[in-house]
Amino acid sequence: MNDNKNNPPMMDRLYRLLDPLHIDRHVLSLFILVGAALVVMSILNPGRFLSTANFQSMAFLFPELALLSLAMMLTMLTGGIDLSIIGTANLSGILAALILTRLLPGNAGPGLTVIYILLALVTAVACGAVCGSLNGWLISRVKISPILATLGTMQVFLGLALVITRGRAIFGYPDAFLALGNGSLIGVPIPFILFLIVAVLLAILVNRTVFGIHLRLLGTNPVAAVFSGIRVSSVLYRTYLVAGIIAGLTGILLIARTNSAKAGYGSSYLLQAILVAVLGGVSPAGGFGTVLGVSVAVLGLQFLASGFNMLQFSNFAKEFIWGAFLLLSMVINYLVNHRRNK
Amino acid sequence: MRKILRKHECLLLALIVVLCAAIGIKNPSFFTLVNAFDLLKSSVTLGILGLGVLIVLVSGNIDISFPAIAAFSMYVTCLLVPALGFTDHIVILFVVSATVGCLLGFLNAFFIYYFNLPALIVTLGTGSLIRGCLLAFVGTRIITNLPSSMVEFSQACLFTQALPGGETFGLAASFPIFVVAAVLVWLVLNHMLLGRGIYALGGAPEAARRVGFNIRGIQFFIYGSIGLLAGLAGIIHASNMRNANPRDFRGIELTVIAAVVVGGASITGGRGTVLGTILGVLLLVIINNSLILVGLPTEWHKVIIGSIIIASTAVTAWRARGRQLSTVPT
Numbered sequence: 001m002n003d004n005k006n007n008p009p010m011m012d013r014l015y016r017l018l019d020p021l022h023i024d025r026h027v028l029s030l031f032i033l034v035g036a037a038l039v040v041m042s043i044l045n046p047g048r049f050l051s052t053a054n055f056q057s058m059a060f061l062f063p064e065l066a067l068l069s070l071a072m073m074l075t076m077l078t079g080g081i082d083l084s085i086i087g088t089a090n091l092s093g094i095l096a097a098l099i100l101t102r103l104l105p106g107n108a109g110p111g112l113t114v115i116y117i118l119l120a121l122v123t124a125v126a127c128g129a130v131c132g133s134l135n136g137w138l139i140s141r142v143k144i145s146p147i148l149a150t151l152g153t154m155q156v157f158l159g160l161a162l163v164i165t166r167g168r169a170i171f172g173y174p175d176a177f178l179a180l181g182n183g184s185l186i187g188v189p190i191p192f193i194l195f196l197i198v199a200v201l202l203a204i205l206v207n208r209t210v211f212g213i214h215l216r217l218l219g220t221n222p223v224a225a226v227f228s229g230i231r232v233s234s235v236l237y238r239t240y241l242v243a244g245i246i247a248g249l250t251g252i253l254l255i256a257r258t259n260s261a262k263a264g265y266g267s268s269y270l271l272q273a274i275l276v277a278v279l280g281g282v283s284p285a286g287g288f289g290t291v292l293g294v295s296v297a298v299l300g301l302q303f304l305a306s307g308f309n310m311l312q313f314s315n316f317a318k319e320f321i322w323g324a325f326l327l328l329s330m331v332i333n334y335l336v337n338h339r340r341n342k
Numbered sequence: 343m344r345k346i347l348r349k350h351e352c353l354l355l356a357l358i359v360v361l362c363a364a365i366g367i368k369n370p371s372f373f374t375l376v377n378a379f380d381l382l383k384s385s386v387t388l389g390i391l392g393l394g395v396l397i398v399l400v401s402g403n404i405d406i407s408f409p410a411i412a413a414f415s416m417y418v419t420c421l422l423v424p425a426l427g428f429t430d431h432i433v434i435l436f437v438v439s440a441t442v443g444c445l446l447g448f449l450n451a452f453f454i455y456y457f458n459l460p461a462l463i464v465t466l467g468t469g470s471l472i473r474g475c476l477l478a479f480v481g482t483r484i485i486t487n488l489p490s491s492m493v494e495f496s497q498a499c500l501f502t503q504a505l506p507g508g509e510t511f512g513l514a515a516s517f518p519i520f521v522v523a524a525v526l527v528w529l530v531l532n533h534m535l536l537g538r539g540i541y542a543l544g545g546a547p548e549a550a551r552r553v554g555f556n557i558r559g560i561q562f563f564i565y566g567s568i569g570l571l572a573g574l575a576g577i578i579h580a581s582n583m584r585n586a587n588p589r590d591f592r593g594i595e596l597t598v599i600a601a602v603v604v605g606g607a608s609i610t611g612g613r614g615t616v617l618g619t620i621l622g623v624l625l626l627v628i629i630n631n632s633l634i635l636v637g638l639p640t641e642w643h644k645v646i647i648g649s650i651i652i653a654s655t656a657v658t659a660w661r662a663r664g665r666q667l668s669t670v671p672t
Contacts, residue, residue, distance in 0.1 A: 081462070144655045145609045147404060147462060148599075152655065155596060155648025163641045271470055274463060284460045316482070320474025326467035327453060334457045 026281040027293045034300035041307030048310055056189065060182065062302040063195035064253050066295060068269050069276040070202055071246040073294045076277055077206070078239050079219045079286025080139065080146030085247040086270050087157030088131040090263055092124035093251030094161050097170040097261035099123055100177055110176075117177050125248045131157055132244015136237035161263035171260035181256025191253050198246060203291040205242070215239060219286025268319075275326045276301055278333070350606035350661075354621040361628060369635045375503070376511055383514040385627040387582070389620060390520055390575040391598045392605075393527045394568030396619045399602055400531065401564050402544035402611020403461035407450060407469035408572040408598075409591035414476045415442035415569075416576025420485050420492075420586040432491040432577075439573040446472060447569020451562040476588050485586040492581040516578045523571065528616040536563060544611025600647055601626040604654040613658075626650070 042049045068085050075082040099120040104113065131153065138149040183190045206212040214235045218225040226232055255261040280297035282289030308318055366372045391408060398405045419439040428434055446468070453464045499512025531537035539560045542550035551557055580586040605622025607614025629650075633643065 138652065138656070142656050143659045144652070145659075148603060148609050148651060148655045151596060151599065152648045152651035155644050155651065157648075159642065159644025159646075159648055162644060163639075166641060271466055274466060278463060284463055314478055316474050316477035318474070319470050320478050323467045323469070323471030323474055327464065327471065330459050330463065330467075331453070331457050334459065 027290065027296060030280065030293060030296045030300070034296055034303065037300050037303040037307075041303055041310075045307060045310045049307060054306060054310075058302050058306050059189045059192045060257060061306075062298055063189075063191040064250055064257070064266070065269055065272055065276065065301070066195050066298040067198060067246050067250040067253070068273040069280070069294050069298055070199065070291065071243040071250075072273040072277045073280065073282045073289050073291070074202070074206070074215075074239055074243050074246075075146065076282045076284060077215055077219045077286060077289050078236060079222065079284075080236070080239075081150065081274075081284075082135060082240060082243050082247075083147065083150040083270065084131065084135060084154035084157055085243065085250075085273065086267050087154040087161070088128050088244050088247035089251035089254060090161045090261075090265060091131065091157045091164075091251070092127040092248035093255040093261045093265075094164055094170065094263065095127050096120035096124040096252055097173065097255050098164070100173045101170055104174065113174050113176055117174065120177070121252060124252045125245055128244045128246070128248015128251065129241060130244070131247070132241040133237070135244060136240035139240060140233035140236035158264060158267075165261070165263050167263060169260045169262040173256070173259060178256055178259055181253055181258070191257065194249070194253065198249065199291050199295055202242075202246075206291060211235065211238060216287055219283075219288075221287075268315075271322055271326070272301065275322055275329075278326060279329045281333075350658075351615065351618050351621055354605065354618065354625060358621065358625050358628065361625070361632075365628070365632045365635060372632065372635060376505070379511060379513050381624075381627055381631060382517055383582075384631060385623050386514065386516045386520045387575045387579050388594075388598060388601060388627060389623045390523055390571050390578070391594070392602050392619050392623045393523055393616070394571035395598050395602045396605070396607055396614050396616065397527065397531070397540060397564050398461070398568055399599075399607040399609055400544050400611060400614045401540045401560070402547065402609075403454070403564075404599070404609060405450065405461060405465045405565065405568050406595045406599075407446075407465035407472060408568050409594045410469040410472040410476070411443050411446045411569050412572035412576040412579070413588055413591045414446065414472050414480075414576075415439040415573035416580050416590075417476060417480065417485070417586050417588045418442055419573075419577065420488060420580060421481070424489055430489045430491045432495045432581075435489060435492060435577055436574060439577045440570045441573070443569040443571070443573025443576070444566045445569070447565040447567070447572075448562055450569070451565035454565065455558055455561045473592075480588070482588060484588075486584070488580065488584065488586060492577070493584065496581040496584065514582075516582070519574065519578065523574070524616055524620060527567075531616065536560065540564060541612055544613075546612075596651075597626060597630075597647060600651045600654075603658070604650060606658065608658050609655075 048054065068089065071085050072082060097120075099116060103119075104116045108116065135146075135150055135153055138144050138153070139146050142149075144152075180190055180194075185193060206215065214225070214230045217228070218230060218232060218235055222232070254266055258265075276297045277289065277294055278284065279301070280289065280294035282294065304321075305318070308321070313321075362372070371377060391412070394408060395405065416439060419435055419442065422428075423430070423435055423438060428438070450461070450465055450468050453459055453468070454461050495515060498515035499510070500515060500517070502510050502512040504510050529537075531540065536559075539550065539555040540563075542553065542555060543557065543560055547557075576591075579590065583590070601622040602614070602619050603609065603622070604625060605614070605618035605620070607618065626647075629646065630643070633640070633646070
């Protein structure tokens, strides 16, 4: 992606300096865009946007979308897509919620509560893994196209969530669990810390492991990947498995922050996750995309979303803006690539 | 003979017959003319949308913006036609709505063709854009005083028959529209060069380009026609519901895509027939309407529809396996 020979020497040196960090040109321009969003929103909401309270609340809000976008990115790197991440997050969250409300005895001491919380966490992640491996199996073994397979499983997961809860919300978790979504550690929100851990692990997985290299090669050129001896179906399977696990984790964050679990909660995140991935430089055709790019893009989107909230935009206006943004960012990507290739 | 029996459509037909027999045994009221007409009426909207999705799937792409297009053109037509003082005639309503839908479809084609973008993501974007525009800028109010021609249209019946109680029933007047649309789509897909071009585009885009098909024209036709069909479906839906609700059609894309995929169309393109789509729609409508007759709670709908998508795509993928040259996933 870094075609350095066209750049002036100064920029060339800068890119080379940043190369070990995997910062490419796209991410640099993204930083500028995010900065612009920050400035515009600060001007439109004087005094309110640039406040500690706002940034704190954004740090609580944005890890959910960020994790979902990272899961989306992973599957898009292989040239596929995972439409079932919200369904997976929902189902995992609801299972965890059931454990915390139905199984946990009302008079449980702190020790027992912690054990049950751990049990809920493990269940949610395991549920994510099962959902992800179902996707992976359908796509890599049965060879259904990712769009249809995950469209189907999305329905099934959301439907199961609906069947389990009968459409009602499950709420009232122990305080220690709520801390996962609302607590802070030395001033840093816990969801944000969780996001950082996942992002770093994922960056290592994509950039520093054999699996990651195979994954990106598969997305860049599937035919070449087959002929260079990569076990395509195994790589695909594991990709969707990891995406499912991340979605399961998101499910926990979602219910811990809102203190309630409901089927269909967070379905507006699907469009936003794809938007963030595309905005973050992930090519829908596969191969390109970085964890850093996606993270910066989420940050930008969160600035905009919080800013629009302060301006009291309706949800419908936001739906309109996200759609326009998605189209615009893809058109700009196309124009930039087109000019570079000439 | 064996070749005919092994066709996907035959399999579907057998499935429908078995399903009907099973439901009929459980609940004999299934086998009445009233129920049959009712099933046909419910399949009109889904069927018309399904024909549009079929065209897109055959071309190897997907469109998920058509529910938003249907809602938009329906709502705007119901607002505009009385406001502009057009003659209150059902044909005019259909023409206006279909035109609006067609233009919105061209918007999709514009992004997909000129910027070479994946249709899934473009239509995700335009769907959100159109729906957001409708609800944020046009209106959120449900229009209950529809143009009177729409109300008349929803009451019009063919083959009217009298029930013992004195009430009459008949086949909905919207059903012939579905039939005409199906015949037209069949003619285009099977008997026109344009249709061959759509199949070619789905089978091998690069080959279609080199052979000299007008890819731009084909793309605009594909997305224009799904928009047009969505516009028609919008008016039929509103007249059946006796109101125009801008929030309608949300989530219907999954059911429609499921119906078309069940009908044997493959999302990787190049395969799918009108007959298969009609049977797929019928199967889904029967299942949808009969879950209640059989006594299954409505919460299970989503799970069942999702399972049907997975099962039928698995069958299609499994059948395609022999034809695949390499193990490259598509």
